[in-house]
Amino acid sequence: MNYIANIIFIVILTFGIGFFVKNVKKLFRNIKLGQDVDVSDNKSQRLKNMALIALGQSKMVRRPIAGFLHVIVYVGFIIINIEVLEIIIDGVFGTHRIGLTVLPISLYSFLIGSFEVLAALVFISVILFWIRRNIMKLKRFWKSEMTSWPKNDANYILYFEMVLMTLFLVMNATDIHFQDMNSGNIVSQYIAPLFSGLSENAIHIIERGAWWAHIVGILIFLNYLYYSKHLHILLAFPNTYYGKLTPKGQFNNVEAVTKEVKMMMDPNIDPFAAPAEGTEGEMPAKFGASDVQDLSWVSLLNAYTCTECGRCTSECPANQTGKKLSPRKIMMDTRDRLEEVGKNIDANKGEFKEDGKQLLDNYITREELWACTSCNACVEACPVSIDPLSIIMEMRRYLVMEQSAAPVELNNMMTNIENNGAPWPYNQMDRLNWKNE
Structure with a gap:
């Protein structure tokens, strides 16, 4: 009978990890659709940056209450899941609490006791997060882009964590041998009396049920991450590593355009001469971005890493003054479009078939793009180094350089610079007339 249970466990474990690996490969495939x-x-x-921001949570704690609770959940959830290693070994080999046979009892008790305390703290923190989101209804959680799925997704994760922590504590509380040790059961000893009226066999069944539900729940949680905003649990590390290092006010230039401008301003260049071999800049196929494939792969990684916490939108001056722009929506739209493109590729045997849609207009409107003041408040606010502004600027570049679709005010300014050498509609000879007034 034990062998059957072991086989069932191995099958479930293999399927759970295999499905996760399959989704991770799809994730990397989608990210690589971006420009190099x-x-x-x-x-x-x-x-x-990765150590301080992703691991050290340095930007999270700028908002002390949410930051402190997040640190508890983050650290607690990661450390508690060290217990999963013991569960996997027990499940594969049919042992029970293998840690007791390979570790000193004092060390094992210290570890399990620490896990129990953290589990209780995580449970309490998750409840507080749920209250902040659903009872207090913090404004940034209820913006227009937070439709039914984003709101439900956030709650599903909270429920997941509550259930997993409860199962862990119940599993320990109903393990009669572990409770008899009276060491390491710092929290579970107060739960154990709830089952005191049951027979030993019934308590054993509850312990086994909690054990199975805990490991299966973790595998479900692991595979749910791909479909959830909580994918940042994994992607925060590469995202902070590949984050922007240049000053936040510095924008990238198109090399080919830079070369053209330099040539235009060089009086020694013959505009009719053929370019010297190897000196002609390669013009890009498209200036800027109108769809996700035109963005850099780092921007696509940003989109998958977005936590939908809304800190960027709450700091955005355009959003605060009632403009349509929401940096969080920019990231959510980019991810949604990228997922749509990925499904298109899956449905067409590895090739993208034109679907008549693109990120621009079908997901992100021009009004949103031009509402941005490029102040970088969203970039500064993001706890995992996401850069919504880079996507906005690339899409603006497409509108200006490919479609000449800039707002009238901007077109007037560029015309003035071209004709007068300044943004103002005055002839160069008249610039100093204000002195005589």
């Missing part, structure tokens, strides 16, 4: 960009520079600074 070199982010191999300054590895020491990138590692430092």
Whole structure:
């Protein structure tokens, strides 16, 4: 009978991990649809950013209450799941609490006791998060882009964590041998009396049920991450590593355009001469971005990493003044379009078939793009180094350079610069007339 249970466990474990690996491959495939960009520079600074921001949660704690609760949930959930290693070994080999046979009892008790305390703290923190989201209804959780799925998704994760922590504590509370040790059961000893009126066999069944439900729940949670905003649990580390290192006010230039401008401003260049071999800049197929494939792969990684916390939108001055722009929606729309493109590729045997849609207009409106003041408040606010502004600027570049579709005010300014050498509609000879007034 034990062998059957072991086989069932191995099958469930293999299927759970296999499905997760399949989705991870699909995730990497989708991210690689983006344009290549070199982010191999300054590895020491990138590692430092990853350690401080992703691991150290340095930007989360800028809002103390939410930051403190998040640190508890993050640290607690990660450390508690060390217990999963013991569960996997027990499930594969048919042992029970293998840790007791390979570790000193004092060390094992200390570990399990720590896990129990963290589980209780995580449970309490998750309840507080649920209250903040559903009872207090913090404004940033209820913006227009937070439709039924984003709101439900956030709650599903909270419920998942509550259930997993409860199962872990119940599993320990109903393990008669573990409770008889009276060591390490720091929290579960107060839960155990709830089952005191049951027979030993009934308590054993509850312990086994909690054990199975706990590991199956973890595998379900692991595979749910791909479909959830909580994918940032995994992607925050590469995202902070590949995050932007240049000053936040510095925008990238198109190399081919830079070369053209330099040639235009060089009086020694013959505009009718053929370019010297190897000096002609390669013009891009498209200036800027109108769809997800035109964005850099780092921007697509940003989209998958978005936590939908809304800190970017709550800091956005355009959003605060009633404009349609929401940096969070920019990231959510990019991810949704990328998922749509990925499903298109899956349905067409690895090739993308034109579907008559694109990120611009079908997901992100021009009104949203031009509402941005490029102040970088959203970039500064993001706890995992996401850069919505880079997507906005690439789409603006497409509108200006490919469609000449800039707002009238901007077109007037560019015309003035072209004709007068300044943004103002005055002849160069008249610039100093204000002195005589």
